[in-house]
Amino acid sequence: MFSPRGSNRTSIFHFIDRRPELAALLDHPGLLAAIGNLLGDDFNYMGSDGNYFTGETTWHRDSEMPGDAFIKMAFYLDPVAHDTGSLRVMPGSHLDGGLREWREETFRDSDNQWGMPQSDLPAVALESEPGDVLVFNHRLMHASFGGSKARRMFTFNLSRRARTRAELNDLVCYGDTHGCDFGQAEPYGPVMIETASPARHVHLEQYLKYWPASVARQQARKA
Numbered sequence: 001m002f003s004p005r006g007s008n009r010t011s012i013f014h015f016i017d018r019r020p021e022l023a024a025l026l027d028h029p030g031l032l033a034a035i036g037n038l039l040g041d042d043f044n045y046m047g048s049d050g051n052y053f054t055g056e057t058t059w060h061r062d063s064e065m066p067g068d069a070f071i072k073m074a075f076y077l078d079p080v081a082h083d084t085g086s087l088r089v090m091p092g093s094h095l096d097g098g099l100r101e102w103r104e105e106t107f108r109d110s111d112n113q114w115g116m117p118q119s120d121l122p123a124v125a126l127e128s129e130p131g132d133v134l135v136f137n138h139r140l141m142h143a144s145f146g147g148s149k150a151r152r153m154f155t156f157n158l159s160r161r162a163r164t165r166a167e168l169n170d171l172v173c174y175g176d177t178h179g180c181d182f183g184q185a186e187p188y189g190p191v192m193i194e195t196a197s198p199a200r201h202v203h204l205e206q207y208l209k210y211w212p213a214s215v216a217r218q219q220a221r222k223a
């Protein structure tokens, strides 16, 4: 478990990988259809986290991976609305222009930049009820404000299967900065792999194959 710096959030990594029933979400026909429509049927599962929030989450991106190759799927386990901790997003902030102009550091300086706190910046609230599923591009600016002291949510990250050298490099970088950097020794928890059918294995094999390259990249970076 860990609490990321600057946020009131406790996270458990490999969250859906810990129980066969949760790992089976990767076999769910509805989820497979939704993800497949966005990333292709041979998408990669890139890990999961379970979160317990006790405050706000300021504006940020999950990664700056190119184009539409990386997405997050989020499941809020409590009803959440605009002022009670729903995800807020800034439409268009994931596009190349938005990425250049809307920097996280500018948002952190919101009072000086725009004369208002981060919580007052115009945004779209993705209000949700338990059972809803939110999907968004990793590059999309997102935040939440006004949540209760016990907000539960889990997510998983997904990517388009890498086919070019540049895409493989992105996959390896992601494993380094979002896997190894978060203290993960392996890309998946054992239950995820042990209970995987051949069909699920399609979504695990590429990240597994390139994980040693992510570890090597991190060692070289930190040497």
Ligand SMILES: O=C(O)CCC(=O)C(=O)O
Binding pocket: 053, 056, 057, 062, 074, 085, 086, 087, 142, 143, 144, 153, 155
């Ligand atoms: O619900 C929240 O507070 C924000 C969640 C979030 O930023 C994330 O999962 O990336």
